[in-house]
Amino acid sequence: MNKLTLGVTVAATMALFAGAASAESDMMPLSIDGVNIVTRAPAPDFLDIDEVISGWSFRTVETQALQMDDFDNPGMIFVDQAIDDWNTVEGTAGESCASCHTGGPEEFAGLRAELPRWNEEQGSLYTMEDYINLMRVEYMGAEPLKWAKPRMDAMVALLSLQSRGMPVNVAIDGPVAEIWEQGRELYYTRVGQLDMACANCHEDNYGNMIRADRLSQGQINNFPVYRLKNAKLNSSHARFKGCMSNIRAEPYAVGGEEFRALELYVASRGNGLSVESPSVRN
C-alpha cells in the first residue's frame, strides 16, 4: 500500500466525500511514523458483521491527522510521563521498572496484542493493569496503581505502544472461554433506564450519528485513548463506565469482574485490527 503524504490524502478524502453522506472518512491508509496500521479487517467468525473497523475511521479528517504524527498526538505526552515513571525508583525494594527490565519498554512488544489473557501462574484473567500492579507489588514492594487514573493509564499507554501495528490476537477459548461467554452476554444484554445494550449502538448503528457524535464499532484496539473531550488518556474500563452512565445504568466497577469479562469480549471483537495505542478520538 502506498504511503501517501498527509496533504495529498487530506485533499483526496475531502474531494471524495464533499457533499456525500458517507459513514466513514477512511479512504486514506493509516501509517504512524512508518508503522502500518490495519484499520479494516475481516470480522472474526463469531460475529455476524462482515468487517471490523477501527474507531479511527469514524472520526473527522482533522482528528485523524492528530494521530498520524507522534508529535501531534497529545496522548504521547502521557507516554513521555510514563517513561519518566519507568525510570523512577519506587517501593521498598529500591527498584524501578528499568532496573529489572533492562531492555526498556521495548521488551513488551507483542504483549498488548494478546491482552487480556489467562495468567496460568496467577490463575486468573490478566489485563495490562494487572501485570503492572503485579510487578509493583511483588517485585518493587510498591503500592499498586489505581485503575483509570493518570499514572496507570500513562503506563498502560507506554506498554501498549510497543505493540503498535501488530494484529490484535486475543484468545477466546481454553481457560478464558467461560469469561468470554460472560462478556458476550454482557455485550448483548439491555440495561439501564434507556434499556440499551452495547450492541444496539456499536453493532446495529455504527456509522450513524448519536446526537453530535458518530458511532464507532466500539473497538478497543486503540485504548488507552486520548479524548479531545477531556484532554487526557482514557482506559477501556473508564469508557465502559461512561457508556453505562450515558444509558443511565448503574455502571459495574472499574477493574471488577464484569468489566474484565467485557474487556476480553470487546477486545476479541477487534481481532485482526492493529494495536493503535495511544490513539486520538473525540
Next chain:
Amino acid sequence: MAENVKPRVRVPRSASAGEVFEIKTLISHIMESGQRKDSDGNTIPRSIINHFSCDFNGENVIQATLEGAISTNPYFQFEAVIQESGTFTFTWNDDDGSVYTDSKDITVG
C-alpha cells in the same frame, strides 16, 4: 505548582539558507485557568505558562504572551528562516516562576 511539565520541540536537522521551515513546540502543562472550583467550592488559583519565546543564536524569532484562555498543553507551530547554522532556544515562563527551556541545533547546508 504544575507537575510533570515537559517541553517537546521539533526542528528540522538542516535547512538551506533562506528556506522557510516549520517549527513545532509543545509543552505539557495543565494551564489551570483560575476559573475552576474544587469540590469544596474554592476557586483553584490560576497557574499557567504566561510567556513563550524562541531565539536563534541570541536573536528573538517569536514570542507570545499567553493568557488564561489558552488550554492545556500549549502547542505553537510557526515558520522560521535562517541564514547560518546555529541553535534555537525555547523558553516557557510559568506563573509560579519556573522557567522551562529546550534547544535544538540546526545546520545550514
